[in-house]
Amino acid sequence: MSQQAPQEIGQLSFGLMDPEEYREMSATKIITADTYDDDGFPIDMGLMDPRLGVIDPGLECKTCGKHSGSCNGHFGHIELAAPVIHVGFAKLIRRLLRGTCRECAKLCLTEDEKREFIDNLDRTRALGQDLNDVTKSAIRQARKKDRCPHCSEPQYDIQHEKPTTYYEVQQVLSSEYSDMIAEAMEPGEDSERVTPTELAEETGIDAGRIQEILSGEFRPREEDRKAIESALDVDLTEEDMNKLMPSDIRDWFEAIPDEDIEVLGINSDRSRPEWMILTVLPVPPVTARPSITLDNGQRSEDDLTHKLVDIIRINQRFMENREAGAPQLIIEDLWELLQYHVTTFMDNEISGTPPARHRSGRPLKTLSQRLKGKEGRFRGSLSGKRVNFSARTVISPDPTLSLNEVGVPDRVAKEMTQTMNVNERNLDEARRYVSNGPEAHPGANYVRRADGRRLKVTEKNCEELAEKVEPGWEVSRHLIDGDIVIFNRQPSLHRMSIMAHEVVVMPYKTFRLNTVVCPPYNADFDGDEMNMHALQNEEARAEARVLMRVQEQMLSPRFGENILGAIQDHVTATYLLTNENPHFNETQALDLLRATSIDELPDADGTEDGAEYWTGRTVFSELLPEDLNLEFMSSAGDNVLIENGELVEGTIDEDAVGAFGGEVVDTIAKQYSRTRGRIFINEVSSVAVRTIMHFGFSISIDDESIPPAAQAQVDEAIEEANERVEELIDTYEAGELESLPGRTIDETLEMKIMQTLGQARDSAGDIAEDSFDDDNPAVVMAESGARGSMLNLTQMAGCVGQQAVRGERINRGYENRTLSHFEENDLSADAHGFVEHSYREGLNPKEFFFHAMGGREGLVDTAVRTSKSGYLQRRLINALSELETQYDGTVRDTSDTVVQFEFGEDGTSPVEVSSSEDEAAVDVEEIADRVMESEFADENEKDEFLGETREPTNLSEHADDWWLAQSDD
Amino acid sequence: MVDVSNHTLVPDHNLLEEGELEEVLEEYNIQKTDLPKIKRTDPALTKEAEVGDVVKIVRDSRTTDEAVVYRLVVE
Ligand SMILES: [Mg+2]
Numbered sequence A: 001m002s003q004q005a006p007q008e009i010g011q012l013s014f015g016l017m018d019p020e021e022y023r024e025m026s027a028t029k030i031i032t033a034d035t036y037d038d039d040g041f042p043i044d045m046g047l048m049d050p051r052l053g054v055i056d057p058g059l060e061c062k063t064c065g066k067h068s069g070s071c072n073g074h075f076g077h078i079e080l081a082a083p084v085i086h087v088g089f090a091k092l093i094r095r096l097l098r099g100t101c102r103e104c105a106k107l108c109l110t111e112d113e114k115r116e117f118i119d120n121l122d123r124t125r126a127l128g129q130d131l132n133d134v135t136k137s138a139i140r141q142a143r144k145k146d147r148c149p150h151c152s153e154p155q156y157d158i159q160h161e162k163p164t165t166y167y168e169v170q171q172v173l174s175s176e177y178s179d180m181i182a183e184a185m186e187p188g189e190d191s192e193r194v195t196p197t198e199l200a201e202e203t204g205i206d207a208g209r210i211q212e213i214l215s216g217e218f219r220p221r222e223e224d225r226k227a228i229e230s231a232l233d234v235d236l237t238e239e240d241m242n243k244l245m246p247s248d249i250r251d252w253f254e255a256i257p258d259e260d261i262e263v264l265g266i267n268s269d270r271s272r273p274e275w276m277i278l279t280v281l282p283v284p285p286v287t288a289r290p291s292i293t294l295d296n297g298q299r300s301e302d303d304l305t306h307k308l309v310d311i312i313r314i315n316q317r318f319m320e321n322r323e324a325g326a327p328q329l330i331i332e333d334l335w336e337l338l339q340y341h342v343t344t345f346m347d348n349e350i351s352g353t354p355p356a357r358h359r360s361g362r363p364l365k366t367l368s369q370r371l372k373g374k375e376g377r378f379r380g381s382l383s384g385k386r387v388n389f390s391a392r393t394v395i396s397p398d399p400t401l402s403l404n405e406v407g408v409p410d411r412v413a414k415e416m417t418q419t420m421n422v423n424e425r426n427l428d429e430a431r432r433y434v435s436n437g438p439e440a441h442p443g444a445n446y447v448r449r450a451d452g453r454r455l456k457v458t459e460k461n462c463e464e465l466a467e468k469v470e471p472g473w474e475v476s477r478h479l480i481d482g483d484i485v486i487f488n489r490q491p492s493l494h495r496m497s498i499m500a501h502e503v504v505v506m507p508y509k510t511f512r513l514n515t516v517v518c519p520p521y522n523a524d525f526d527g528d529e530m531n532m533h534a535l536q537n538e539e540a541r542a543e544a545r546v547l548m549r550v551q552e553q554m555l556s557p558r559f560g561e562n563i564l565g566a567i568q569d570h571v572t573a574t575y576l577l578t579n580e581n582p583h584f585n586e587t588q589a590l591d592l593l594r595a596t597s598i599d600e601l602p603d604a605d606g607t608e609d610g611a612e613y614w615t616g617r618t619v620f621s622e623l624l625p626e627d628l629n630l631e632f633m634s635s636a637g638d639n640v641l642i643e644n645g646e647l648v649e650g651t652i653d654e655d656a657v658g659a660f661g662g663e664v665v666d667t668i669a670k671q672y673s674r675t676r677g678r679i680f681i682n683e684v685s686s687v688a689v690r691t692i693m694h695f696g697f698s699i700s701i702d703d704e705s706i707p708p709a710a711q712a713q714v715d716e717a718i719e720e721a722n723e724r725v726e727e728l729i730d731t732y733e734a735g736e737l738e739s740l741p742g743r744t745i746d747e748t749l750e751m752k753i754m755q756t757l758g759q760a761r762d763s764a765g766d767i768a769e770d771s772f773d774d775d776n777p778a779v780v781m782a783e784s785g786a787r788g789s790m791l792n793l794t795q796m797a798g799c800v801g802q803q804a805v806r807g808e809r810i811n812r813g814y815e816n817r818t819l820s821h822f823e824e825n826d827l828s829a830d831a832h833g834f835v836e837h838s839y840r841e842g843l844n845p846k847e848f849f850f851h852a853m854g855g856r857e858g859l860v861d862t863a864v865r866t867s868k869s870g871y872l873q874r875r876l877i878n879a880l881s882e883l884e885t886q887y888d889g890t891v892r893d894t895s896d897t898v899v900q901f902e903f904g905e906d907g908t909s910p911v912e913v914s915s916s917e918d919e920a921a922v923d924v925e926e927i928a929d930r931v932m933e934s935e936f937a938d939e940n941e942k943d944e945f946l947g948e949t950r951e952p953t954n955l956s957e958h959a960d961d962w963w964l965a966q967s968d969d
Numbered sequence B: 001m002v003d004v005s006n007h008t009l010v011p012d013h014n015l016l017e018e019g020e021l022e023e024v025l026e027e028y029n030i031q032k033t034d035l036p037k038i039k040r041t042d043p044a045l046t047k048e049a050e051v052g053d054v055v056k057i058v059r060d061s062r063t064t065d066e067a068v069v070y071r072l073v074v075e
């Protein structure tokens, strides 16, 4: 049938819809607000008329004859008793009212102006820019005209009262005109009294008329009014708001000529402005607003149906009242009510209009609410939707898993299934799953017989069903260890936010991850949840395993280095293991390596007290590839040298094995393989965990306390700084402060104070730092790059320092002071947020308050930044989503326009090429050396090959000339 | 007026000869209009550039030393 055949969309056109078209496509006119009769059958010409489509299975559509599911439904229509404004076009209606003549309805622009705007429109359209800019300026120009350039009718201002009321603002004769004239005739400060006769003479109005005007018996006409106004220098007018009814507007718009609306960018073939005023309302098919039968048998109608009921009721009342000749006031009230219902039918979230509510008080979800926003049709149902075979739960850490694995709760594994195609070879296996039933773990939930019938596996039928399973069947078995699944944490900001993991089924309710995959997901375990998707066909599983597995995503395309690696305590541990190169006895060394693949210790580094010992660096070297050579600077500041897989010297820390570009991890992943990289990271983290358990690592308040002597020094440094600030303030107040170039005196003072206090904080920090040992845990963490910095430490032990809002000392609060605890215009350090205590000492109340101010700014900044950058990224992704790298290396868009002639203009992979500026992007020489080395067994063979010139063989005699020329030099 | 084409950050913009253009179009199997565009009024272009010409832009690259791009002169 034709509906099954694929169809191609030839063209889409957007425009207004002709009311005639509504009537033509309508399956029925709707005249009654009732939906079902007493027997539960839909009422003809009611809102549930069977001609509008079917929702109940088994019934036949009265319009197309099809059944529910294949009938898409058919529109009906309501004939509105009076025209109403379409809210969606309120702004365009206002523009047209302002730009066209109230008398002849032509656009208030001269022919030349019109032509100019049409040209401008064509140009803008060709450039693909916003047409609105042109049409807006056309309206602005038309609105400037006081009189119509075509019929010279004076034009009035149009006021728009949101959402759908329009007024014409006219200047009319004030009702108190006689009093106003009389008052103006009285003698003023610099004017004589004006007699009626004088007024008559000056204005040329009959003296008797003047008398009548003064007594209020006669309203002067416009010319007379103007004459009196100019004679007496008064304004006799007042503003009159003349409401434009939708019917008036419709008549007005009908008269706008086609060529005039073209100037406003409206295609007159498709859209006429009067169609923005509705006379017919299309009624959506019942399939778009299905009614639900509740458990108690009661029918519950869709919000749209409720709204349509309101519209029909008011529509009927309107017609009845009009026929009965009801007073204009009542008609207008009903008209407004009809407008309200039609407006909220389309959009129920208009500011200034109370939303239409359900009986329960919940605002109704009408047309626009169905489409708009995150949960709307576009973002909620079309671009993204809920899927089957997915699970979501809290995550927690498990350092015993490989980074490629994910711990899946057994209850998830039993819900999520993989389809097994049964054949001779896996028949026994398949039967075993089925016989386990749906409750026992490696079981099955469904089977599909060869004839396509799907059967549910239950506790009761599983044994029986297992017998019947045979080749050709499909078994939906539980997830088991080793299955590949996709794992994701929102927000999915880069491709490593979605990676494939191998399943390890586990007890309890959380997903378990190795902590080294936290950086790519940006996950922590303070309640984070993640999603898992079970893959449903072989292609997907193969693709996930080859391209998406965690180890394949080890290198980040963002900066071209590893994103997986040691974090936090791992880094602390490798530092402890290698920095001072401690000694371990055999038991200890074996214990460190016991979770790795190394089961034999190398030769001991020496003997101590009669027992052999191994150094930390030797233990670490066991994890390195045999032939690795590397030299770099560590984060702790020493030189790390690795020769033939042996760590000769240096500290292994953040810069060596850390996530985000740890040198050793990066090199292994690039020079060996991702698999070798994965093994290395797993083993480093295992060794690190054992190491930190061996040494023990904890931190306490005492670790941040400094000796009294040091504290006295810190206090002295701060006291000194305070004195220097006082001196600066004195010089400033004496007017002796010299301003820095390009700065005012005040700015100079501020800068100098900030500088002085900054130095004070630094020297307090230095003093504090000197009193810490190298084995202080905070120092170890800062040195190794595991967590925190020296600044954090000095703030804890020395002095917190200046608090800032907007990069300045704190200046806000009361008039001329920050808090009422200070005198006005106090410029001193403590009055503007200098915190001289350390976190360990504790802050005093004033300091605490300033600290909260600075802290709050930071919080607000991050909140604003994330929302801003999120939206920016959304737009960027949408703009670039259709660009694709072609097989010829070019990057093109969907219309085949070249965007880049070579991917990234260099054709290099952002994963393999580090984007850090300090080294060459591609070290060709180094790569060449490595390749050469791996090609030859030893140096001799290589030299032989490089020095060798092979005699050309089988050369024809015709090439003798060439041969001679070659051997000449 | 400052001639921006002499600025160190502005790469060379050279007009393409007829023959060269053919080669480029053939290499990428495209029409002239599939090329990225550049406005005739762009200050980096030479005075001789006319609408419909194609310029070859040779930029410095950290990875490949030189990155070549072609643009069609428009408007
Ligand atoms: Mg969290």
Ligand SMILES: [Zn+2]
Binding pocket: A052, A053, A054, A061, A062, A063, A064, A065, A066, A071, A072, A073, A074
């Ligand atoms: Zn139908």
Ligand SMILES: [Zn+2]
Binding pocket: A101, A102, A103, A104, A105, A106, A148, A149, A150, A151, A152, A153
């Ligand atoms: Zn007119």
